[in-house]
Amino acid sequence: MSVPKLRSTAAVFTTMSALAATSILSGPASAEPFSTAPCALQRTEAHHSEGVDTWSPAYSRPTGTLDAVLVFLSFPDATPRTTPAELTADHFPATSDFYARSSYGRFTLRPHPLKHWLRMPRPSTSYAIRRDWSAGDRAAYLRDAFALADKEVDFSRYPVVYFVADPDAPGVDSDATKVVNLDAPLRVDGTDVRRVVTVFERHPPDRLVLAHETGHVFDLPDLYHRPVDGKGDWDTYVGDWDLMGSQFGLSPDLFGWHKWRLGWLDPRQVACVRGAGPTRLTLEPLEAGPGAPARGAAGAPAFGLGHGVKLAVVRTGQDSALAFEARGTAGADRASCRQGILVYRVRGGAESGEGPVQVVDAHPRTEACWENSVYPPLADAPVALGERFTVPGDGVRVEAEARTASGTWTVKITPGMGRKS
Template sequence: MSREPYPEVSVPRQFSRARLRSTAAVFTTMSALAATSLGTGHSAAGPDSAEPCALTRTDAHHSEGLDTWNAAYPRPARSLDAVMVFLSFPDARPLTTPQELTADHFPDTTRFFERASYGRFTLRSHPLGHWIQMPRPSTAYAIQRDWSAEHRAAYLRDALSAADPQVDFSRYDVVYFVADPDAPGVDSDATKVVNLTSPMRADGTDLRRVVTVFEQHPPDRLVLAHETGHVFDLPDLYHRPADGKGDWDTHVGDWDLMGSQFGLAPDLFGWHKWKLGWLNPRQVRCVQDAGPARLTLEPLAAAPGMPVSGAAGAPVLGLGRGTKLAVVRTGPDSVLAFEARGPVGNDTAACRQGVLVYRVRGEAQSGGGPIEVIDAHPRTEACWEDSVYPPLADAPIALGESFTVPGEGVRVEVEGRTASGAWTVKIMVR
């Protein structure tokens, strides 16, 4: 049976590393499970229910719809196990050890997801302690960013065949094939997730997707966390120019790992946390009625017991279980989302703090702008030395400011901060 793989295409690195990622948009998609509609039951939802704002999952690759979970992907709502298989080649002697390459990614990747999930998800790594040699030279696989299907399939087939006698794949939820970074045929641009229309089978287990790691040593920041996000059905959020040149970060800038692994505030959007099961419906406020709705938004990255700067600037405790996300339905397949972002948790290097506004489209493909940050300060930019896209670095609405979302008739006022560091917000839907 044909096992044609479909990759998450990677991003070239011949430009500034501060502006590029090692992954890019998917242009060929695997078949998704049929979307399940919310139906017509919205009238039964209570006034505080989040359900009316939950977009319906579509057959778009990595759809942002979250009314149901695509069972083809492991959901990170519990501990998952990941195996790291280290592949060497007969045309090169490794200059690094599996232990060194493991330390490039773990425990940092685990810690990122533990912080993002408020401790609700743990990614447990199980690295092999030795190299497994591939049957052919590294140059035989023509590894590159836009990898041919033939060479990519040959690489996966040989990797699985070489590793299977030593690895029980039935024990793992995630598979990382990590290539010797110094082998002559290895291209660090080629790191990506490979989706399979027909799964490979090993140890009685179907392998539907594999993360192929070709990273240099040391690797790009948070690259494995980004790729693992695809394993959990999260889309690429950056914009890929048609000619491969220009800015890749115009959609979301620094504000989500799936937009940029180099971002100053890479914590996952509240929408993604809702999708993954890390926010419960009580932490999501669906604003439906005309007129002002007042609510208190906790900093998105704050977990229970985590210190956050309060109104007076001093660290305080007590946040983590309140409202994290406000949503306004703007159409059958679109919403506006509002969340408080600031320098805490995965966002400690955030350029600016305040209430971030973004648009979500459930039918948009991965890489096709499923989420777009709306800039509350379109005439200015910030942190130009460090931000991946300075025009969006100051996108949040700051304390005391108001902002009307262009074309939507939705106005937001950030009225104050509580003693615990939460943000008091008024949202008016006309």
């Protein structure tokens, strides 16, 4: 049963008339303490900072269960050729399953789709929907959408909001799907709405696109590189290796660093490697266990997390670190091109889209899986079994010494090999 309405539709119109939609949020002045590990980078003013010492309360924490509402919007200039049920099936349970598996069952995203279309007051073409949407057109779209939805949706119940547009309307551009962050929270039904996922995907949609956009709702940055002139390769930073780089990647599980940030790894599962001498440790594979997930008592997927180390970190500067994790061929990484120890740089002060994470290629002279990889030069980036690799510029050496039948890796990391230019 819905909680009684606390705001009228007229009030929503008044509030939205002054709305400024933007992709920039205020800084982390009231951030909540999170990790005290010596290798935890500090959160900075950067949008979606990769710092893990604090958590910004402006974002919902993806632990336990969060409810999401899907609102379906049609337009006067088109008759929908799909149903809300069909569009819901485009994204769920795939999106929920991704997060359940990547979080080792620690997070459940529970969808609540409306069963009918809500008709917008203006033609789809009037909103000028496109990837680089103007703030004015975007605000007009959201103002109309909230005014419609507020008649039927109690937004106080839903930390995650999806506005799903009729994919066949003439003014809908599938490239415009994104999260809209509001410069000032919108007060609706007694709650602050800070961001909305505006979905304009075709039917059927791009693979895992909603999982990628939902990652932004949880403060994860874009890891792709957008060429200034619109030409060139977008996947030079992380290739296939994280959903926030590309939803089309062969290995789209979230980096161990992101699982640490989101609270899906226990402190004991992150090893801070310090000192100049070698450290030998055992790394469990990052992905959840192989095979179909077991079902818990409530019918939700249950995954084996394991209790060993899944992420090793070497601090390389005040705002930088190297991360090491074992990537295999299970879970979201089941189509992975290569297995081994993946190495990547993390910068807490880099903005979303400006390379906050960059994979280090252990095989810079070769590429792999050119027919399927989003960026073949990084498809064979991991350090393979029996290999030794020194990270250029940092002088940190990693050796993949052994691997057990269960998939765990014995790794030796030596920070003090001498910094190189």
